[in-house]
Amino acid sequence: NAGVMQNPRHLVRRRGQEARLRCSPMKGHSHVYWYRQLPEEGLKFMVYLQKENIIDESGMPKERFSAEFPKEGPSILRIQQVVRGDSAAYFCASSPMDRGISYGYTFGSGTRLTVV
Amino acid sequence: DAKTTQPPSMDCAEGRAANLPCNHSTISGNEYVYWYRQIHSQGPQYIIHGLKNNETNEMASLIITEDRKSSTLILPHATLRDTAVYYCIVRVESGGGADGLTFGKGTHLIIQP
Numbered sequence: 001n002a003g004v005m006q007n008p009r010h011l012v013r014r015r016g017q018e019a020r021l022r023c024s025p026m027k028g029h030s031h032v033y034w035y036r037q038l039p040e041e042g043l044k045f046m047v048y049l050q051k052e053n054i055i056d057e058s059g060m061p062k063e064r065f066s067a068e069f070p071k072e073g074p075s076i077l078r079i080q081q082v083v084r085g086d087s088a089a090y091f092c093a094s095s096p097m098d099r100g101i102s103y104g105y106t107f108g109s110g111t112r113l114t115v116v
Numbered sequence: 117d118a119k120t121t122q123p124p125s126m127d128c129a130e131g132r133a134a135n136l137p138c139n140h141s142t143i144s145g146n147e148y149v150y151w152y153r154q155i156h157s158q159g160p161q162y163i164i165h166g167l168k169n170n171e172t173n174e175m176a177s178l179i180i181t182e183d184r185k186s187s188t189l190i191l192p193h194a195t196l197r198d199t200a201v202y203y204c205i206v207r208v209e210s211g212g213g214a215d216g217l218t219f220g221k222g223t224h225l226i227i228q229p
Contacts, residue, residue: 004159033216042203043160045216059216091159093216104150104162105217 004029004094004108005074012114019079019086021111025094032075033093033105034067043091049075082115089113120204125224134191136223138204141185146208149180150217151189153200153225160203160219163189199227 005024013019025032034046048056049069060067064082069075079086089112093105121139128134140149150165164171164178166187171178177190191198203222 035216035219042221043154043217043219045218048216056216093159104152104165105160106162107159109159 004092004106006090006092006108006111008111009109010112010114012116013082014116015083016081019082019113019115021077021079021090021092021113022074023077023092023094023108024074025092026096026106029094029096029106031095032069033095034075034077035091035093035107037089037091037110039088046077079113082113084115087113087115120206120220122202122204122220122223124221125226127226127228128191128194130196130227130229131193134194134198134225134227136189136191136202136204136225137186138189139186140204140206143184143206147206148208149178149184149187150205150207151176151178152203152205152217152219153198154203154222155197155200163202194225194227196227196229198225200225 004026007022011019030051032049035043036046037043044059046059047067049067051069052071064080066078089110091107091110093107095105148165148167151163152160153163154160164173164176166178166180180187201222201224203219205217
């Protein structure tokens with residue numbers, strides 16, 4: 001049973017380019033969360049998605065960032081026109097959460113984005 | 117979600133029990149205590165969670181005080197691989213349209229050989 005798969009592990013982009021980060025949740029998990037960890041800081045929640053729906057995007061920057069979780073395929077976190085301040089580790093987590101029952105989230109190994 | 121307070125760092129000798137405290141004095145009745153850890157350069161790892169009663173699993177034990185204002189995570193026989201940042205998080209049990217976890221700065225636990 002594969003864990004949460006994120007790719008690429010490392011991504012280098014020049015300022016102004018687009019970054020696409022992919023996350024495949026654990027088998028049977030239909031809830032995906034994206035977090036960002038800036039250097040020397042804690043993880044910050046960005047967005048929570050279910051299949052084809054954004055449930056909570058309260059942590060997403062208002063511009064340049066978007067996320068989707070299509071019916072088929074992985075969840076994508078997209079950053080347009082990247083700037084140096086976007087350099088960070090981006091983690092995806094998934095959960096099988098059923099209403100009224102919670103489990104610990106399973107995190108992927110992250111994508112480390114470096115903007116040069 | 118209620119705020120938590122943890123010491124920024126702790127040392128523990130290899131083979132001894134590591135006891136990591138967490139204060140959550142404003143916890144409300146429907147909020148659980150969750151513990152995660154993050155080993156350097158890896159994604160966070162769920163450890164354990166509980167509401168009122170003490171909990172134990174293959175990784176750790178969670179002791180919650182009777183008034184629920186604080187808790188302690190216990191790693192019974194710490195190994196060098198337990199060196200990590202440990203996060204104590206308080207939140208309602210999730211279901212439906214729940215938001216994500218709020219990570220603070222955690223405790224950097226260093227296991228000494």
